[in-house]
Amino acid sequence: MELQENGSSVVESSATLYALPGLRTFVREVLASNGVAAGDAATVADRMLEADARGVPSHGITRLPPYLDRVRAGGYNLDAKVRIVRESPVSALVDGDNGFGQVVMTYAADLAARKAAASGLAWVGVRNSNHAGAGGVYAARALEHDLIGLYGAIGNANHMAPWGGVSPLLSTNPLAVAIPAGRQPPVVLDMATTVVSFGRLKLAAQRGESIPDTWVMDLAGAPVTDPAEAMHGLLMPIGGYKGYGLNLVIGMLAGTLNGAAFGSETIDFNHDHVTPTNTGNMILMVRPDLFRSLEEFKASADERIRELRESRPVDPGRPVRTPGDALESRSRRSREHGVPIEPATAARLAALGAAHGIELPAPVDATPAHTDLEGGRS
Template sequence: MNAPAVSFRRARVDAVVALIADCLAAAGLSRDNAAAVAELMTEADLTGADGHGVFRLPQYVRRLRAGGFNRTPSITVDRTAPATALVDGDNGMGHLVVKRAAEAAIDIARETGVAWVGVRRSNHAGSAGLYAELPVRHGMVGIYSAVASANHMAVWGGKELLLGTNPLAIAVPTGAGPMVLDMATTIVSYGTVKKYALQGLPMPEGWLIDRDTGEPITDPARSGQGLLLPIGGYKGSGLSLMLGVLAGILNGAAFGRDCVDFNADDTSETDTGQLVIAVDIARFVPLDRFTAEVDRHMADLRASARLPGVEAIRLPGDRRRECRTERREAGIPLPAALIVQLDKVAAELGVTPLFER
């Protein structure tokens, strides 16, 4: 099957930030909170995580207006031990909650060398790599995981939707900027499936299978009938399970059957669980030495012998860095179908449309 042509238009980065902030403020967030979320959402687009940036704005606005998100949350941090804390998000937007958790982890790690901060009563927070990167700016290793805000995978061998795409992101500093591994525990995130559905594109085989027959599903409109496949077979299923235990059960947050599908429900509290870990590199080795050694080994890996047909060795963070550089200059590419949705949201909220800014 040949994919239909999809037209894109480039939007200025500052215009995207302003549109998101204005829409979220019009939907009930404070100006400061709307601006903070807008920066994080746009950063997702800049780093190539297109399923987690402005693409999510219509859904977030719906939940704000329907009461699914608390517009004025009181986010609290409970320091449970010298190196641990538990954040209660008060059902606020996930970006605000996890940003606060990352800030707490950084502050604690400055004192103790390492910090583990759990999160409960949060929501979908977008791209995992955003939050793993935050500690890197302070000379630390950052690790982030979450219970996905909907179940799209089964335990290995099962067919019930009881596990999520539960992501894992790890970031370390290098001379060229953060090296970031940002991955779902399924072959693709559900945001990617939604993106294909919006653009009317067929999906490759190997992403989704029918829950009853096990046959491949390539029509994203049929995704509700399917299971997302885990990375690495049973290993990906097991990794999703363990991350769900750490980010969900350990924090008193939702897991398994208790998860609320925020794609289908705009009003219920999702009680999403997340975790942020920060490790102060200087407690182990001087930061400049660590960075130099990472750079040396990265150079060695890039220069290693390649398999036939491989033009270049690519490492975690390469695409993020290239996207950020290219999109800051050329603008963020948006498909025509998404622009229609964004214009509709802007009109409903009485804010200036994206391409009139």
């Protein structure tokens, strides 16, 4: 199997393909059987499976079992009332009332889109939310309205230390940006500010893979290559001290500005299923025609994206790509042929469903699937 520290790579895995409609029904039914309202269950299922369809399995259906652990422990408010607590024509502070992160962030992103369409731009902050999944899913909602979207979030466990230290005070604090184009694919950047996400470590551990020595260090500052050992180590920031600085800025804007948890206040939702996480998020949406006509902007964006994608590659067999340029084809392939799920994850999901009398759909293809993996996230 091929693993890359950055960028994307198509890897051969033992995963098999499952049809999206069947998985969506499965997730909704399992959540509903645990007391989650039908509308919320549908939103959570949609956002999770969008991540799988986009090639972000670490934030897809594999998250269902830990989410249910939190539901059963009473860590979510299943009757959450998402509400606006502060508002202006170009801003809002949203309180998630400890509801599902996917539900809260869908509300916040759609609110930002409406405000930006009316006022030209909008910044929406979120507090009292929970893990919301892949950030690119929310930034990309701006594209449906020909808007630019920028998303930041506090991760739900501290896996990184400040630069020069070994105290786990920082999370993966992801950043996602979506920029529309015309005929070329939009630019959709979705990345953690750590070299990889904690979810990628979990996948590596499940697959028995070693990891590069630039991903994780132990509490003494020495590099780690065993993913099982890495689960107890510290993730490294992208770009050294620069990644640390970016991580800190996102934490201040998505957490501190909103009155959400950051630093030592962060709750590790992997081990604490009861305490409200007070997760913070922020999303900014901007109308390009504040600066030039939408048509001119899209035409210029196309020129620049085409210039990059058609530039001379190091390896002729691996053309230069732009962030997210394979999203449309990957999503279409997922809709047509299904999404890949690892055997260990499928077994966990099947057992979870069986406990509630709900059957996991059979795979549509029993042959190993190619998994298109992107760079690290939260």
